[in-house]
Amino acid sequence: MRRTSWKWVVGLALLPWLALPCFPHHGASPYDASKLTTVKGTVSDFQFINPHVEIWVDVTDDKGKTETWTGEANSPNVLSRHGWDRNIIKKGDQITVIGNRGKNGSKTLRLQKVVLANGQELDPNSLSD
Amino acid sequence: MRNRFVNLAITLVVAVSLQPAIPSRAQEQGNAAAGAAVAATPDLSGVWSRLRDGAISHGYENYVLDFGKSDSPMTPWAAAKYKLTGPMYHGSDPQTVMSDPVFQCFPPGVPRIFLFNFPVQIVQIPGQVLMLFEYDHFVRRIYTDGRPHDAEQGPLWMGDSTGKWEGDTLVVDTANFNDKTLIDRVGRPHSDALHLVERIRRIDPKFMEVAFTVEDPKAYTKPWGTKLIFESRPDWKIMEQICEDNAGFIDFNKKATATPKKGR
Numbered sequence: 001m002r003r004t005s006w007k008w009v010v011g012l013a014l015l016p017w018l019a020l021p022c023f024p025h026h027g028a029s030p031y032d033a034s035k036l037t038t039v040k041g042t043v044s045d046f047q048f049i050n051p052h053v054e055i056w057v058d059v060t061d062d063k064g065k066t067e068t069w070t071g072e073a074n075s076p077n078v079l080s081r082h083g084w085d086r087n088i089i090k091k092g093d094q095i096t097v098i099g100n101r102g103k104n105g106s107k108t109l110r111l112q113k114v115v116l117a118n119g120q121e122l123d124p125n126s127l128s129d
Numbered sequence: 130m131r132n133r134f135v136n137l138a139i140t141l142v143v144a145v146s147l148q149p150a151i152p153s154r155a156q157e158q159g160n161a162a163a164g165a166a167v168a169a170t171p172d173l174s175g176v177w178s179r180l181r182d183g184a185i186s187h188g189y190e191n192y193v194l195d196f197g198k199s200d201s202p203m204t205p206w207a208a209a210k211y212k213l214t215g216p217m218y219h220g221s222d223p224q225t226v227m228s229d230p231v232f233q234c235f236p237p238g239v240p241r242i243f244l245f246n247f248p249v250q251i252v253q254i255p256g257q258v259l260m261l262f263e264y265d266h267f268v269r270r271i272y273t274d275g276r277p278h279d280a281e282q283g284p285l286w287m288g289d290s291t292g293k294w295e296g297d298t299l300v301v302d303t304a305n306f307n308d309k310t311l312i313d314r315v316g317r318p319h320s321d322a323l324h325l326v327e328r329i330r331r332i333d334p335k336f337m338e339v340a341f342t343v344e345d346p347k348a349y350t351k352p353w354g355t356k357l358i359f360e361s362r363p364d365w366k367i368m369e370q371i372c373e374d375n376a377g378f379i380d381f382n383k384k385a386t387a388t389p390k391k392g393r
Contacts (some may be wrong), residue, residue: 008248030226077263077368078246103221 001119031100031110039069048076048086053071053124054088055089055114057097071097073111073124082123099124164273170253171297173329174298176367177337177359178248187336189358194218194314199355200343207348208319214316230309231317234265234372236286238310239325240341243357250367258292258299265372271301278304284321286310301327312343320347320372326354335361 041059055071076086083125089095094117099109111124184191190199203211216222217229231237237245247263256274271292278289284307292301308321324344331337342354 047375049375050369051374075247075370077370080368081365 030102030104031108033100033102034108035100036098036112037101037109038096038098039071040096041069041094043089043091043095044068045091046089048079048084050075050077053079053084055095055097055111057095067107069097069107069109069112071099071109071114073114079124084122088122089114089116151362165324170294171216171299171331172253173251173258173299173331173337174253176250176362176365178362178365179243179246180336180358180360181246183360184358189338189356192355192357194244195317196240196244196313196355199353200312200317200349201353202350203318204346204348204350206320207323210348211316214311214318218315218364229314230311231372233326236267236310237264238306238312238319239287240271240327240343241311241313242287243339244313248362248367250364258301261367263367263370265370271299272313273299278302280305283307288323288325298328298330301325301329303327303340318348319343319345322347335360 032109039057041057043055044058045054045056047054047074053073055073057069057071058066059069060066073120076084096115097109097111098113098115099111102108102110114122114124134273134382172196179192180187180189181191181193190197216225218226220226227233231241242262242264244263245262249263252259252261256272258271258273260269261270262268267287269287269290271290273292273294275293276291278291283289283305285305286307286309288303289305290301290303292299294300303325304323304324305324306319306321308319308323311317312319322345326341326342326344329337337359338356339359340354340356342352343349
């Protein structure tokens with residue numbers, strides 16, 4: 001019984017740290033701004049919603065193993081003023097996302113640039129607060 | 130007989146149609162007073178976004194996360210609080226970073242809300258100036274009808290605001306704050322004694338200045354403040370902006386369509 005209680009305590013304490021996008025309006029602090037990570041793959045979902053626009057990209061490595069990365073950008077309000085809209089990215093699109101990876105090592109990126117299959121570059125303008 | 134009815138009908142129609150054109154003396158005086166009040170009030174209405182990079186070329190500072198070095202020395206009370214709040218921005222511990230109340234969608238307070246990269250719409254109606262912030266739908270009602278601060282409410286997250294016009298400038302006086310919000314993103318504290326004065330005016334048709342002064346003797350040894358510049362954005366609209374995250378949302382659509390589990 002005591003062990004179970006400790007699992008709960010540790011689990012709850014780690015929860016916010018393990019799941020970065022769970023925090024609303026969390027700015028860029030949880031991401032390592034000193035490094036850029038580039039990921040290329042197939043869009044499995046794109047949500048142009050508040051508080052943060054999110055892109056899910058399935059990345060398949062040389063061995064055929066597929067992993068899903070999550071790219072997080074600013075509010076759709078800010079992105080709308082930078083030429084984005086809800087139709088600019090679609091499921092199945094081949095895209096490249098470049099951003100700062102979560103400090104916790106999870107496959108999450110604070111987006112700094114998105115490159116569409118046709119070469120068009122999108123600015124996620126990540127400053128909001 | 131029929132002609133008498135026709136004449137009576139015409140007379141009534143003419144009388145009724147003339148009625149709105151003959152206002153009472155009281156109405157005339159009221160309309161004139163309202164017109165004079167509207168004419169005497171400078172127009173700050175419209176959608177405004179704060180200039181950041183472009184601020185420097187206009188002689189203002191490019192504030193991003195904080196108000197620079199414009200503050201004054203902190204009292205021991207504020208310095209002790211800043212030791213706890215400062216690491217929310219500068220620290221590396223995730224729990225500490227995430228303890229910023231704004232990251233939990235608590236109200237940002239004033240003047241911090243001006244630091245956010247979301248526009249504000251100003252609406253002027255009789256007796257009030259409204260600031261409709263895009264960020265999380267915050268509304269500031271600034272009463273310009275001469276009423277005092279509401280001493281029966283609070284302490285409040287966004288304070289209680291009254292305003293008066295001094296020439297071309299709207300002077301906003303805000304008090305009755307709680308001490309849960311912070312002045313800026315880097316954790317500068319304030320106390321519940323915060324008294325904020327904003328002087329808001331159009332510099333020219335395209336730009337507006339907000340000069341604020343922080344008076345908080347419990348937190349700072351003397352008043353301090355700075356000036357911000359906003360650009361008119363007539364082609365922008367205020368959109369929906371929500372702070373709350375979707376991850377914690379209970380989706381009843383999915384629940385309703387989910388295959389029920391067999392009971393044990």
